[in-house]
Amino acid sequence: MRYLFALTLLYVSLCAQLHEAPAENLTFEQAQRYCRDHDGGSWRTLQIKELFELKGDERFTSGRSFWSANSVMTGPSKSSTGSEGDAVIEGSTHGYSCYVKEGDVTISPAGKQLGVICTDAPRSASKAVFEKSAEGVVDRANEIMWQPLEATDKMAKFDYEGAQERCESLGLFEREWRLPTLDELYGIVNYGHTGPSVDKEVFGVMMSRYYWSDDEFSETEAYVVGFKLGSVATSSKKNTSYIRCVSDLE
Numbered sequence: 001m002r003y004l005f006a007l008t009l010l011y012v013s014l015c016a017q018l019h020e021a022p023a024e025n026l027t028f029e030q031a032q033r034y035c036r037d038h039d040g041g042s043w044r045t046l047q048i049k050e051l052f053e054l055k056g057d058e059r060f061t062s063g064r065s066f067w068s069a070n071s072v073m074t075g076p077s078k079s080s081t082g083s084e085g086d087a088v089i090e091g092s093t094h095g096y097s098c099y100v101k102e103g104d105v106t107i108s109p110a111g112k113q114l115g116v117i118c119t120d121a122p123r124s125a126s127k128a129v130f131e132k133s134a135e136g137v138v139d140r141a142n143e144i145m146w147q148p149l150e151a152t153d154k155m156a157k158f159d160y161e162g163a164q165e166r167c168e169s170l171g172l173f174e175r176e177w178r179l180p181t182l183d184e185l186y187g188i189v190n191y192g193h194t195g196p197s198v199d200k201e202v203f204g205v206m207m208s209r210y211y212w213s214d215d216e217f218s219e220t221e222a223y224v225v226g227f228k229l230g231s232v233a234t235s236s237k238k239n240t241s242y243i244r245c246v247s248d249l250e
Contacts (some may be wrong), residue, residue: 005155007029007247014091014159016119016120016121017119017120017121018054018059018117018118018119019038019039019043019065019117019118019119019120020060020115020116020117021034021115021116021117021118022061022120024039024114025114026067026082026099026111026114026115026116026130027110027112027113028071028074028093028108028109028110028111029113030055031045031067031095031114031116032045032067032069033117034116034118035118039120040076043068043080043118043119043120044069044118044119044123045068045116045117045121046066046068046069046117046119047068047069047157047190048068048069048070048096048097048098048116048191048230049086049088049102049172049186050068050119051059051066051068051082051097051098051105051117051144052082052098052103052105052186054098054099054100054117055098055100055101055102055103056156057100057101058105059192060100060101061100061101062100062101062102063098063099063101064097064100064101064115065098065099065100065104065106065114065115066097066098066100066114066115066116066117067096067097067114067115067116067182068095068097068098069079070095070096070191071093071094071095071096071110072093072094072095072096072107072153072191072194072229073092073093073094086119092109092110093110094101094107094108094109094110095107095108095110096191096230097114098129102118102217102234103182103223103232104231104232104233104234105186105230105231105232105233106231106232106233107229107231114190115247116138119230128141128188128190129141130146130188130199130203131203132202133145135148135172135173136148136151136177136247137202137203138249139184139187139188141187142183142184142187143249144180144246144247144248144249144250145175145246145247145248145249146180146185146188146245146246147167147170147172147177147205147244147245147246147247148172148202149204149205149244150204151170151172152170154204154206154207154242155242155243157240157241157242158212158240158241158243159237159239159240160212160222160235160237160238160239161237163179163212163241163243164179164192164214165177166243166245167243167246169181170245174249175247176247176248177245177247178214178241178245178246178247178248179214179245179246180213180214180244180245180246181211181213182213182215182223182225182232184213184246185211185213185225185244186213188203188224188230189225189230190210190230191230194228194230195208195228195229196208196226196227196228197227197229197230199226200204203244204241204243206227207227207242208226208228209226209227209228209239209242210225210226210227210229210233210241210242210244211219211224211225211227211242211243212235212241212243213224213225217234218234220236220237220238221234221235221236221237222234222237224237224241230250237239
């Protein structure tokens with residue numbers, strides 16, 4: 001299975017049910033309670049990575065955001081992901097939400113009213129496993145190797161085309177390198193960490209900002225993943241962001 005969370009999605013799709021709450025929107029706490037109380041109490045709110053895996057699903061409306069079960073509070077909370085959470089408001093609980101049709105992941109104040117999707121699937125206990133090696137970080141689930149952080153300037157930023165060219169010209173260890181897909185890049189987000197939202201023991205201290213994926217949203221925009229809070233957004237290809245290249249395992 002190519003993508004890290006494909007097994008989870010396959011399980012939810014084939015062995016469990018999804019239920020979208022009626023048209024009214026709910027606060028974060030109301031959303032959690034709605035799913036817990038639905039149909040006799042055997043349902044739950046989807047985790048944010050489960051919601052992300054539903055991206056593009058035709059069952060859901062474009063431009064509609066849904067609460068996940070995940071939340072964050074890190075002192076002064078951030079309410080905007082336009083610059084990976086630069087708009088500061090008074091510290092409070094924020095919930096992670098996802099525009100399922102588009103695949104965007106963001107955080108919102110818990111009092112904001114959004115949609116909710118519930119599932120009767122048990123929560124998966126599986127965790128991503130990465131292996132450090134002399135040539136980088138091995139991701140067996142996706143059959144790729146992540147570029148070692150110390151191999152290049154981690155603070156260098158590129159526009160979208162420049163990011164592609166930089167990875168393709170990397171030349172480390174006589175391997176071919178490329179930008180990661182959105183699924184691969186979002187797959188290393190770890191919500192057990194913030195600023196950056198990645199396991200630093202494995203991947204090192206990445207910049208707490210946006211990184212390019214290779215996936216395009218349109219002719220002028222491509223997807224980025226923010227490692228300050230673990231968000232997914234789209235960015236103009238003319239903007240500059242950081243990169244972390246990958247190489248396919250043989």
